[in-house]
Amino acid sequence: MTGEGAAPTRHVVVMGVSGAGKTTVALGIAAGTGLTFAEADEFHPPANVARMRAGVPLDDGARLPWLRELAGWMAARAAEGVSTVLACSALRRSYRDTLRQGPPSVEFVHLDGSAEVIRQRMARRAGHYMPASLLQSQLATLERPHPDENVLVLDVALTPDALVAAAVRRLGLSEGVTATG
Structure with a gap:
């Protein structure tokens, strides 16, 4: 249900x-x-996907159209009166800002913790195209959320x-919490 009197939708991005x-x-x-x-991947x-499988980190030029598509997906669900939760790295503030351009509001949950804990988890998962060798580039890219972003930070441990x-x-x-259309 959308329009006047409709309950506002919620849009959560689980990031890290x-x-x-x-x-x-x-x-x-x-x-x-x-x-x-939705899974942003x-x-x-x-x-x-081919770049990441080959161990080549994505640059901002490769990420921006992808982030815009994700923002559009959330905005389309908001227009339908549907709340969403998205698994998305959202490593830089500019990426989070692009996602915020979709629905009326976006809330972020940052799963943060030690590189060692994350590396161990990556070693245990099977079938994912992101090799553990790219973890260091992701950690280098990560811009921790600033206080004005109001991001919920949780410990991956x-x-x-x-x-x-x-x-x-x-x-x-x-x-x-969500209307289902």
Whole structure:
């Protein structure tokens, strides 16, 4: 339901470097609240995926069209009256600002922690095109959120269930928060 009197939608981006647990946490938030989930990696064009598979980090020129598409996806869901949760690295402030240009408001949950914990997680996952060798480039690219961005920061050392529970609680999300069209 959209228009006058419609409940506002919520749009949450679970962010962090590859291997931080973005997808797991975003899926958990979606399952517990009814927000519509999307994996930002699935929006990458084939050329971006090929670069990452080859161990070549993406530059801003490759990322900007992808980020604009993600912002557009969230805006389209907002227009439909559907709340969303997106797993997306959003490593730089400019990337987060591009995402903020989509729906009326975007909330960020930054999964942050030690490189060693993240490296261990990356080593255990199978079938992902982002090699652990790119973790260092992601950490170098990461611009930690500034206080004026109002980003919820959670420690990746917590279990996935604890991260989901903390995000839902601290963002004030609840079961059935979203209209489903």
